[in-house]
Amino acid sequence: MSDLTIGRRQEDGGAFRLRTVILLLAVGIIGFVALMLGNAYEAPSDSTNGASAHALSNGATGYSGIVRLARAMGKDTRIIRDPSQLGANGLLVLTPPLGSTPLGDVLLRRDDLPTLVVLPKWSTVRLLPAGRPGWVMRLGLIDKKEPEGVLAPDRKFTVSRLTSGGRPLRSAGWMSEDFGFEAPRPLQTISGADLKPLLTDEQGNIVLGEVGGKSLYVLADPDLLSNMGMRKESQARAALALLDALNQDGDRDFDFDVTVAGLGKAKNPLRLAFDPPFLAMTLAIVAAMLLAGWQAFARFGPAVHRERAIAFGKTALVDNAAALIRKAGRQTRLGGRYVEAIRERAIVAFGVPSRLRGPAIDAYLDKISGRSRFTDLAQAVDDADDKASLVAAARALHDWQKEKGK
The missing domain is CATH 3.40.50 (Rossmann fold)
Structure with missing residues (x-):
């Protein structure tokens, strides 16, 4: 399946204009920064409450x-x-x-x-x-x-x-x-x-x-x-x-x-972010965020759309199926299926009598004149245990079919 839509909707104007969005973001960012600075540099309150005798107490026993x-x-x-x-x-x-x-x-x-x-x-x-x-x-x-x-x-x-x-x-x-x-x-x-x-x-x-x-x-x-x-x-x-x-x-x-x-x-640990030497790092992070925000509003160059995860067409479907088989490491198990497909095509192409069944069909195909026998080539495909030998045996069986069909 694809993570992209097949069609593309026509863009509309949106609920807010760009200027309104920028203004809302600016107010929110300024308010957030002011809140952070206030928490970082909050002056300790000289509370006079409580009955304890200390230097902040206005009571008779305070100092x-x-x-x-x-x-x-x-x-x-x-x-x-x-x-x-x-x-x-x-x-x-x-x-x-x-x-x-x-x-x-x-x-x-x-x-x-x-x-x-x-x-x-x-x-x-x-x-x-x-x-x-x-x-x-x-x-x-x-x-x-x-x-x-x-x-x-x-x-x-x-x-x-x-x-x-x-x-x-x-x-x-x-x-x-x-x-x-x-x-x-x-x-x-x-x-x-x-x-x-x-x-x-x-x-x-x-x-x-x-x-x-x-x-x-x-x-x-x-x-x-x-x-x-x-x-x-x-x-x-x-x-x-x-x-x-x-x-x-x-x-x-x-x-x-x-x-x-x-x-x-x-x-206050938060104050470290606004005091040297960590102030330089804080400013660098703020600058990077501003650049990222600017890029979000003003794109550099045309938008590049991703390609579909699965392309259209039979060829693409076959390629994707082959890729799945390769990832699973099951190529060598396809030899028998390929032999059956070649056998079915040969029965039609060479006019094998319909009364023949099983080994009789292979014996009939072996009698067709040529340099190679069908059963030997089919056995080589079945015996292949790696990708290279499977491809070589399958190509030889395919060439036998083309040779006999001339």
């Missing part, structure tokens, strides 16, 4: 206030969403919401880089008052096991909650007393081995300590940096001075991590 203050003071304070950026120089502030939050990989990458771990303190729930996105309600103090488990089991601390009365905190000489903190109410402190006090209350209880002398700092009470503590100008000034002092370089910027709060976002 968006100190971030905005640092940026207003000219510091390039970043919100770290990509885990690959956690090894950058400068102070990194970690705010794990629970004691079970894994920090091992982050601290291993930071090693001797300045890192501040802020322990959790409050248990909160999310509120949705009109016009107050990100607000939370404090349910009370979180269980002590949560802040005690933040650096466990490598480092074990004991957490205490004390009545502070809002009295000033004391520094260990590394920070000017002009920027002193007022103790939160209640005050959360820590104690433990290998912990150097940097900020304490009047009784010497540690509020901020350095662990192991490796620029790893632990802030026991998060209210010193949270939005709750930013309500007073003196507290906000002291918080910014604290971060500068821990950074070991006042001109160096600092970062706040939100990956431990579950707000991390890895690099």
Whole structure:
């Protein structure tokens, strides 16, 4: 059978003009490319929702206030969403919401880089008052096991909650007393081995300590940096001075991590297609698609129609049948059929009596004078086991017929 139609329908004008089709395609392609670029370069949303305390939260226990203050003071304070950026120089502030939050990989990458771990303190729930996105309600103090488990089991601390009365905190000489903190109410402190006090209350209880002398700092009470503590100008000034002092370089910027709060976002793989060096490949593919589209609308030269898979006529039918027999490898099995065809033609041509049957017909044909006998030639055709010998034997039998017919 053929995969082409026998006749050819007359072309009509179509439902749309060429200009309309081009316009529809252009709008669709531009919209698709815009969607791809938007997904590739989508800016991370600074969501303020949720009750977790992190650098994007506007709640009382969040840290968006100190971030905005640092940026207003000219510091390039970043919100770290990509885990690959956690090894950058400068102070990194970690705010794990629970004691079970894994920090091992982050601290291993930071090693001797300045890192501040802020322990959790409050248990909160999310509120949705009109016009107050990100607000939370404090349910009370979180269980002590949560802040005690933040650096466990490598480092074990004991957490205490004390009545502070809002009295000033004391520094260990590394920070000017002009920027002193007022103790939160209640005050959360820590104690433990290998912990150097940097900020304490009047009784010497540690509020901020350095662990192991490796620029790893632990802030026991998060209210010193949270939005709750930013309500007073003196507290906000002291918080910014604290971060500068821990950074070991006042001109160096600092970062706040939100990956431990579950707000991390890895690099978009789609963006690779639009950034060097893969941009060149993307442009080459776009150019090839445009050329293919142009060729579809503007054909180069006349259209070349395929020939029929099976041609018309008896000759073509015989040729196709022969091709099928060749592919099947059955040529040698046609010898007997050819002998029968020659025998039938010889019976008519030489007037073999109709009373003769079977071997008698062959014996009669052998008596016809000539150089070759019919039975010998027929046997040679039957005995042929390859194409060459079959063709030679069949040609000899055909020549015998022509010779006897003269």
